[in-house]
Amino acid sequence: MSLDSRRWSDAVCIPIGTMGTRDYSTRWFGLLPVKPNCLFTQLAKDTGMTAQTPHPPLNHIPQDILSAHDYEALALHFLPATHFAYIAGGSHEERCLRANREAFARYAILPRLLRDVTHGHTRTTVGNTTLLHPIMLAPVAFQRLAHSHAEAATAQAAEATDSTYIASTLSSVSLETIATHTGNNRWFQLYFQTEREATAQLVHRAEQASYQALVVTLDAAIQMPSLRALRAGFQMPSEISPANLANIVPAAESPVAAGQSRIFQGYMRHAPTWADLEWLLSVTRLPIWVKGVLHPQDAQALQALGIAGLVVSNHGGRALDEAPASLLALPAIRAAVGADYPVLFDSGIRSGSDIFKALALGANAVLIGRLAIYALAVAGALGVAHMIKLLHEELELTMAMAGCAQVSEINAACLTSSTQPVENISLPLI
Numbered sequence: 001m002s003l004d005s006r007r008w009s010d011a012v013c014i015p016i017g018t019m020g021t022r023d024y025s026t027r028w029f030g031l032l033p034v035k036p037n038c039l040f041t042q043l044a045k046d047t048g049m050t051a052q053t054p055h056p057p058l059n060h061i062p063q064d065i066l067s068a069h070d071y072e073a074l075a076l077h078f079l080p081a082t083h084f085a086y087i088a089g090g091s092h093e094e095r096c097l098r099a100n101r102e103a104f105a106r107y108a109i110l111p112r113l114l115r116d117v118t119h120g121h122t123r124t125t126v127g128n129t130t131l132l133h134p135i136m137l138a139p140v141a142f143q144r145l146a147h148s149h150a151e152a153a154t155a156q157a158a159e160a161t162d163s164t165y166i167a168s169t170l171s172s173v174s175l176e177t178i179a180t181h182t183g184n185n186r187w188f189q190l191y192f193q194t195e196r197e198a199t200a201q202l203v204h205r206a207e208q209a210s211y212q213a214l215v216v217t218l219d220a221a222i223q224m225p226s227l228r229a230l231r232a233g234f235q236m237p238s239e240i241s242p243a244n245l246a247n248i249v250p251a252a253e254s255p256v257a258a259g260q261s262r263i264f265q266g267y268m269r270h271a272p273t274w275a276d277l278e279w280l281l282s283v284t285r286l287p288i289w290v291k292g293v294l295h296p297q298d299a300q301a302l303q304a305l306g307i308a309g310l311v312v313s314n315h316g317g318r319a320l321d322e323a324p325a326s327l328l329a330l331p332a333i334r335a336a337v338g339a340d341y342p343v344l345f346d347s348g349i350r351s352g353s354d355i356f357k358a359l360a361l362g363a364n365a366v367l368i369g370r371l372a373i374y375a376l377a378v379a380g381a382l383g384v385a386h387m388i389k390l391l392h393e394e395l396e397l398t399m400a401m402a403g404c405a406q407v408s409e410i411n412a413a414c415l416t417s418s419t420q421p422v423e424n425i426s427l428p429l430i
């Protein structure tokens, strides 16, 4: 599939299907257009449509979508119930998943008046790279669950919207194929394999395919199972597998001896340690980022080791269920590593104002996980591009209304508590 990115960018500028300029501005200024034959309503009415027979993906932008978050509700109708449970679910009882969303609600944005933002833009710098906007696509495994074009479609959408695409080790399409669908903004997310040789092989392939950075995920050597996915009866379909690992033979499992723990001496036997990270730094010329950082002391140690930057993340609530909301961990990490060290953020972002809050609390840019997969399920590459465009416009709208013309003007002083009187709060807040 080839895609003219200019054409796509233009296409997704119009957020709602065939709406013209007048409707478009009407939408942003608060008078929502009336939508006869709304797809949500149609899906609800259609008695033949059950969760077991999901709606086939659209090849146009759905008219009902008024915000990026709308893709979540619509995706319910485009995915089998089991797949939706797997994608939407968090680990165990989903405390962390809920905490991620609740954390955003704890902050309000304190708008400033009369500021000239006509020179405004969302350009920002992450490491040595200038981005047109601070929205990146998080590594998400097995995207074929959501759409037959899988990661190829998400990568196309990233290119069309000038977004950095981070390809998961566990992609259902090979990293080489993904590379043919993205522009230059492509990073590779690395999971350590049980054998160093296999890890080095993946790194070498990413280098060969001109990925610009490695993002090593360290918070999920094992995962707490998602009770939601288990109860829904989710099983990975046999035709979906991690394409990057097709030629990698996993180390033979040695059984756990009597009296040993299935967790410590079993699953954690191959989990990476600091020594593995040092080894990784020695075998590649690519900048290495670490994803899954929540503790300020880990952040400092990683910075001292020569890690290029951090992703403050709790895996979207899919790792330790009692971990704090990523947003609540962010200010301490920014304070620990200083103002100039690159810090990305993810977990729980569903709108442009969420992005604004993450930037205000210290992130240089954010990663979007589930929203992209929901949009992929609804309308493939077009849906993902549209969702990113909506998020971008929601961010611009929030910035303009808050009185921030540039990302560098977004800081903790732009926020206040959503539950306390403004005069009673001291920053930074939680």
Ligand SMILES: Cc1cc2nc3c(=O)[nH]c(=O)nc-3n(C[C@H](O)[C@H](O)[C@H](O)COP(=O)(O)O)c2cc1C
Residues within 6 Å of the ligand: 086, 087, 088, 138, 139, 140, 141, 168, 169, 170, 189, 217, 291, 313, 314, 315, 316, 317, 318, 346, 347, 348, 349, 367, 368, 369, 370, 371
């Ligand atoms: C279905 C699914 C699969 C994921 N697979 C990976 C993965 O392969 N590697 C990784 O580092 N993170 C993975 N993540 C975590 C995301 O990169 C990201 O941290 C998280 O989705 C952000 O939260 P959000 O979904 O609320 O935006 C996955 C998340 C989901 C929902």
